[in-house]
Amino acid sequence: MKIKEISERDHISSVLIASGYTTEEVAELTQFLDASVGRLSAHEELISSRRLEMAETLSRDWIVSNLRRLAISNDHQAAVSAMALLVKISQGKRILFKP
Incomplete structure (x- = not known):
């Protein structure tokens, strides 16, 4: 191989x-x-x-990777905000993305 x-x-x-x-x-x-x-x-x-x-x-990959890091961080307010954005992204809402 x-x-x-x-x-x-x-x-x-x-x-x-x-x-x-x-x-x-x-x-x-x-x-x-x-x-x-x-x-x-x-x-x-x-x-x-x-x-x-x-x-x-500004790519989706970078944004999602950084939101995931925030979602598991010790900053609970940032984690909750990051999780909310990740949910919106997973539901297909077009936030921050190139149309």
Whole structure:
């Protein structure tokens, strides 16, 4: 059996696609990763990196993961609020998601 290591790019792409981004949008957000070293200015690379980071941070996977952490935290008020949002998400209500 051959095992393939999942790259960070593969992980980010799958998270974004699962969150409703099209393959074209994912390609646009990750295209800077293909650029040759030195081809992009430091500013362009930073902007592209931040755009990708924001897209991933706003993904369903990231939101649900962080809400789950809050739901099991010792902060009872935060846990109750997180659980309420997780219930709404599981019921299919479109909160915080890309339409």
